[in-house]
Amino acid sequence: MGLSNKNLSAKDRLVLALDVDSIDDVERLVTMLKDYVGFFKVGPQLFTSCAYDAIDTIKRLGGEVYFDGKFHDIPNTVAKASSNLVKRGVSFFNAHLAGGSKMLTSMVKVAKETAKKYQQPIPTILGVTLLSSFGQRTLTEELSVKMNIDEYVSHLTYLAKESKIDGVIASASEARRIRQEFDEEFIILCPAIRPTWSVVNDQIRVVTPADAIKAGVDFMVVGRPITSADDPVVAANMILDEIDEAMKSLVNI
């Protein structure tokens, strides 16, 4: 594992979703926010518009990259893709756990070997359990899965653990359960974060930064509440303060 989720600062915990289309926007946001954000998330939108330029620009400006590519393919293909990310200096990325243990274990092994060979940071790899766009009906009828959502997420989380994946992407309500079932070192990253002062946009089940921390979340993905704010630095600072306060309240319990 590259990252430890112990002793993380509020800044380390904040992942900014860079859902933009141009290098100019990447440069503007990374320059403005690199002192307030632990990782910049490069997802399909940015990667298909700017490809590796986006990753290289973030790194050049001193930011850390979380590549949200959600790999799901045969083991050899995913292992090679992961290796390419590691060579590029990406230290945090993810794959679908439904890709199975062979895909997951070979990805972890090859990513670590590549990091050693190219003297890059050991990557932190997260697993996608079930996309939040899935409901019980889709899981049962379209994927023919007989478990309920909670059981399925738990089942895949055990697969992640057995396959040496560092953690999972989960909602805050799932995080609470995962924290009870798995050790403290197992990483939980939560999207759909909305401070009380921001608009919800198209997210359906949202959670505040404070509630995410209290549920046991280690890292949180925030996009539009920061990138669309009148002053993104002020917005990021308000979120950092909220994370800090929540962490203090946990220590005092």
Ligand code: C5P
């Ligand atoms: O904060 P905002 O809604 O703008 O963040 C959206 C980002 O979080 C997108 O990059 C999206 O892919 C990611 N995400 C999400 N919901 C999930 C998983 C990821 O919004 N369940």
